[in-house]
Structure formats: C-alpha cells, structure tokens
Amino acid sequence: MTAVTDILKSKTDPSVHTIAPTASVLDALRLMAEKGIGALLVTEGEAIVGIVTERDYARKIALLGRTSAATLVRDVMTSSVMFVSSTETSEHCMALMTENRLRHLPVVDAGKLVGLISIGDLVKDIISAQKFVIEQLEHYITGQRG
Structure with missing residues (x-):
C-alpha cells in the first residue's frame, strides 16, 4: 500500500493551484488551461473554501446559459470539499473517490494544505505497483534473481 505522501513525491509538478472565490469563472478556466489541469482549489487566505472543476463549468455555466466572465467562482464551486492526510x-x-464520485482530493496535514492528488495520480500508482508485482512473479517463475 502506497502512502499519499509517496504519491505526492512522485508527481512531476507538485504545485497546487488555487483561486479566490471572488474571481470570475473565466479567470479560473484560463488558469486551468494555462496549467493543463482540471480543478482549482478555492481558498481564502490559508482556508480551503471550495473546489472548482471543468465539470462545474460544463454543468453550472454552459448548460445553464450563464457566462463565465460574469459568474464568480463562489457561485459554481463545490463548497463541501473532502480531503485526506498524507498518511x-x-x-x-x-x-473515497469512487464512493463519492470525486476526481481530486486535497491533502491536508495539521490544517495546512500540502498537496492535491487526482484519480490519475492514483491510477498511475496502482499500475506501477502491479507492474512491480508482475516483474517479481516473472523472476520467480523463470528462476531469475531480480
């Protein structure tokens, strides 16, 4: 079993990108596009007050006929954010992600934001672990030492 702290260490870009709840959704979309990410944590100072995703845009802006320039992040963000610790x-x-249909989980230790993991990060970790087990089994079966 891999700890979240190890997953965070393996990320090529461990940055967590945030936005204020008073920013426009257009600003949020621009930042997500610029960083190549699908979600931003919404923060006020050090406090996480929500999360805004591309899915929020699709469902709460585009489908409802709103404009991203005139709508604030706080009007479309998910305010009940689940999080995990690095342990x-x-x-x-x-x-947790499967049961709650989440794609992103903030990582918080002692009340401080230390990272963000995505479903993609977890899938990558699981594939890596499975590949290791397969290689070990192949070595065992063929009698090779590895």
Missing part, C-alpha cells in the same frame, strides 16, 4: 493509503483514497 492515508492510495487504496483508501481510491475508495
């Missing part, structure tokens, strides 16, 4: 396992995170 949680990838399996626990995967279960």
Whole structure:
C-alpha cells in the first residue's frame, strides 16, 4: 500500500493551484488551461473554501446559459470539499473517490494544505505497483534473481 505522501513525491509538478472565490469563472478556466489541469482549489487566505472543476463549468455555466466572465467562482464551486492526510493509503483514497464520485482530493496535514492528488495520480500508482508485482512473479517463475 502506497502512502499519499509517496504519491505526492512522485508527481512531476507538485504545485497546487488555487483561486479566490471572488474571481470570475473565466479567470479560473484560463488558469486551468494555462496549467493543463482540471480543478482549482478555492481558498481564502490559508482556508480551503471550495473546489472548482471543468465539470462545474460544463454543468453550472454552459448548460445553464450563464457566462463565465460574469459568474464568480463562489457561485459554481463545490463548497463541501473532502480531503485526506498524507498518511492515508492510495487504496483508501481510491475508495473515497469512487464512493463519492470525486476526481481530486486535497491533502491536508495539521490544517495546512500540502498537496492535491487526482484519480490519475492514483491510477498511475496502482499500475506501477502491479507492474512491480508482475516483474517479481516473472523472476520467480523463470528462476531469475531480480
């Protein structure tokens, strides 16, 4: 079982991108496009007050006939944000994300934001672990030392 802290260390870009609730949705979309990400944590100072995603845009702006320039992030963000600590396992995170239909989980230790993991990060970790097990089994079967 991989700990979240190890997943965070393996990320090529560990940055967590945030936006204020008073920013426009257009600003949020521009930042997500610029960074190549699908979600932003919404913060006021050090406090996480929500999360805004591309899915929020699709469902709460485009489909409702709103404009992204005239709508504030706080009007479309999800305000009840689930989070995990860095000591949680990838399996626990995967279960949490699956049960709650989440794609992103902030990582918070002692009340401080330390990272953000995505479903893609977890899938990458699981594939890596499975590949290692397969290689070890192949070595065992063929009698090779590895």
